[in-house]
Amino acid sequence: MSEKDRSEEDVGPVAKESLPQEYRSDQEQAGQSEAPVTTSQIKAPSRTIKDLLNPPRNLAAIRQLLFEVADKIELHTHEFNLYWPYVDNVWVRQHRAGSDKSGRYKTDYYACRLQRPTYTPKAVDKARPEGTPTRKKQIREGGKCHMKLKVVRYEGGYQSVTIAQLGYKTEHLHDLDTMDRIKRTTVLMEIARSEVMSGYMPASVYTVMSEDEEKLVAAGGRHLKREDVRNASQAWRQQHKEPLRVHEGYRYDHGNGIVRQNDTMSLAQAVTASHVVDSALVYFSDLPPNTLTFPLEDRAFLEPYLPRNNATISDDGLPHVTLTYATSMDSSLSLAPGIQTHLSGPHSKAMTHFLRSRHDAILVGVRTALADDPALNCRLEGAGGYGGLGWEGQPRPVVIDPAGRWLLTPQTRVIRTVSEGKGRAPWIIMAPGSVIDPNRVEMLKYYGGKHLGLTDYDNKWRLRWEAILKALAAEGVQSVMIEGGGMVINELLSPQQSHLVSSVIVTVAPTYLGRGGVTVSPAPSQDGFGRPQPVFRFKDVRWQSFGEDAVMCARIPGGEGPARSQTFEPPAVSRPVSFFNSTIEAQKFTSAPNTNA
Numbered sequence: 081m082s083e084k085d086r087s088e089e090d091v092g093p094v095a096k097e098s099l100p101q102e103y104r105s106d107q108e109q110a111g112q113s114e115a116p117v118t119t120s121q122i123k124a125p126s127r128t129i130k131d132l133l134n135p136p137r138n139l140a141a142i143r144q145l146l147f148e149v150a151d152k153i154e155l156h157t158h159e160f161n162l163y164w165p166y167v168d169n170v171w172v173r174q175h176r177a178g179s180d181k182s183g184r185y186k187t188d189y190y191a192c193r194l195q196r197p198t199y200t201p202k203a204v205d206k207a208r209p210e211g212t213p214t215r216k217k218q219i220r221e222g223g224k225c226h227m228k229l230k231v232v233r234y235e236g237g238y239q240s241v242t243i244a245q246l247g248y249k250t251e252h253l254h255d256l257d258t259m260d261r262i263k264r265t266t267v268l269m270e271i272a273r274s275e276v277m278s279g280y281m282p283a284s285v286y287t288v289m290s291e292d293e294e295k296l297v298a299a300g301g302r303h304l305k306r307e308d309v310r311n312a313s314q315a316w317r318q319q320h321k322e323p324l325r326v327h328e329g330y331r332y333d334h335g336n337g338i339v340r341q342n343d344t345m346s347l348a349q350a351v352t353a354s355h356v357v358d359s360a361l362v363y364f365s366d367l368p369p370n371t372l373t374f375p376l377e378d379r380a381f382l383e384p385y386l387p388r389n390n391a392t393i394s395d396d397g398l399p400h401v402t403l404t405y406a407t408s409m410d411s412s413l414s415l416a417p418g419i420q421t422h423l424s425g426p427h428s429k430a431m432t433h434f435l436r437s438r439h440d441a442i443l444v445g446v447r448t449a450l451a452d453d454p455a456l457n458c459r460l461e462g463a464g465g466y467g468g469l470g471w472e473g474q475p476r477p478v479v480i481d482p483a484g485r486w487l488l489t490p491q492t493r494v495i496r497t498v499s500e501g502k503g504r505a506p507w508i509i510m511a512p513g514s515v516i517d518p519n520r521v522e523m524l525k526y527y528g529g530k531h532l533g534l535t536d537y538d539n540k541w542r543l544r545w546e547a548i549l550k551a552l553a554a555e556g557v558q559s560v561m562i563e564g565g566g567m568v569i570n571e572l573l574s575p576q577q578s579h580l581v582s583s584v585i586v587t588v589a590p591t592y593l594g595r596g597g598v599t600v601s602p603a604p605s606q607d608g609f610g611r612p613q614p615v616f617r618f619k620d621v622r623w624q625s626f627g628e629d630a631v632m633c634a635r636i637p638g639g640e641g642p643a644r645s646q647t648f649e650p651p652a653v654s655r656p657v658s659f660f661n662s663t664i665e666a667q668k669f670t671s672a673p674n675t676n677a
Contacts, residue, residue: 133292185234272286276312441476442563
């Protein structure tokens with residue numbers, strides 16, 4: 081930084097006397113006072129230098145996500161309020177459509193900043209007072225980018241913001257760096273103004289903000305200039321003439337600007353060393369105590385049996401269906417009907433939550449919902465509410481409740497999970513004729529869930545599974561993980577329904593539950609002469625030990641699974657199964673004590 085690059089705004093009143101006359105303003109040389117500012121009291125910025133030195137989690141990646149908006153994005157309201165100011169140099173609100181009749185949904189429409197011009201030439205320019213310099217304003221034509229967004233806020237049993245492209249999907253005609261060069265974000269300008277209002281010189285503020293280049297670039301400040309700091313604080317400085325100073329540990333070096341003193345820790349290093357984190361960011365740094373992790377190497381074993389990342393609804397209108405459950409050595413799911421029984425060990429339980437993160441929905445029968453009061457969410461690290469963004473990786477709970485037996489209240493575990501921002505509200509599939517209290521219907525809507533009524537029965541007057549799956553597909557569900565209970569599993573393993581199942585993942589625990597429990601045993605099959613025969617034998621079978629449990633992945637002969645799941649390839653490494661003395665030690669992982677699903 082050369083001496084001539086400096087100005088009186090850089091050093092403030094404290095150093096005006098030391099400046100040569102040619103660096104003083106025309107008004108000072110003429111002995112004139114600066115023009116009074118008519119601005120009312122300047123509002124104190126909500127951002128500080130800590131927001132730059134301790135940025136929100138994954139800031140650069142999330143800025144890029146909010147710039148592209150390639151797919152619909154669902155955020156918690158506090159996440160939107162935290163991250164959106166980092167991209168407000170890209171998006172400009174065009175108008176607000178207002179709220180719906182319930183008052184819970186509020187819609188805003190945004191457009192790319194390059195859609196509109198910055199200056200409209202007038203037929204006759206207004207004459208400026210004599211001696212007043214012409215304002216140098218960058219002129220930008222409009223129509224350079226036509227990308228638009230629809231932003232919907234929801235305030236009910238939970239708070240969310242949904243961001244999606246308006247109209248046909250398109251892309252920006254420029255990159256994010258172009259917008260960072262054209263316009264600074266609100267966050268950067270507030271940080272600059274906050275530091276100056278704290279009594280620091282703009283040159284010192286610029287030096288401190290530029291020290292950690294990686295964090296500055298992540299916040300959109302690659303093209304930040306010292307003039308931006310002066311502009312951000314200009315209105316306040318016209319009202320306040322107090323002397324300004326440099327930051328502690330820095331000094332003004334004539335000819336070189338603001339420099340850090342020798343053997344002095346920079347402000348960025350000092351803040352990092354002291355672990356000073358803004359309270360607004362605690363949510364993103366602290367994970368819930370029951371968060372689970374699942375080793376990456378174990379995921380490869382499961383991948384061939386899971387839905388593709390770009391899974392779509394099949395030609396027959398069915399989603400990918402993964403049937404999964406934990407069973408004992410005697411094929412029991414629980415000790416007795418209605419009794420919750422823990423079978424999975426910590427490692428296989430973490431696997432179950434990984435499976436949930438890979439499916440759009442998780443389905444159970446009403447008996448499981450009544451007996452277990454499950455949360456039906458994903459507690460894997462990186463999922464929404466567990467270090468992830470919005471509801472990323474959180475499946476939609478689906479409960480088969482034809483007669484409306486499940487009495488949901490705000491204290492029901494799945495609803496509490498919604499209120500905490502750690503899961504989604506359930507969809508309840510019902511049969512016609514079920515009488516439900518309108519207050520229950522409204523409460524479920526309040527938390528983001530709904531009832532789905534079906535009228536397609538089989539010859540036993542039960543809802544047809546094909547109709548259930550097609551109804552979910554019509555709602556945009558492309559993959560379903562079915563966890564139970566016993567009646568649901570046995571029906572789907574029957575010869576009449578097994579073709580609907582894409583893959584099966586079974587956890588076998590090293591325990592016997594004894595007689596009288598709920599067992600997995602589909603209806604018997606007979607040949608043409610009435611003789612009993614096996615229902616079926618699995619194909620593409622692979623086993624692997626997860627802790628003390630054994631996990632089997634397979635497909636059902638005649639099932640439609642391979643068309644919607646990954647191409648089957650045996651894992652590169654297969655570990656032998658031993659319930660009590662596995663010859664290969666499992667990868668270390670963390671988990672909480674056994675709790676309800």
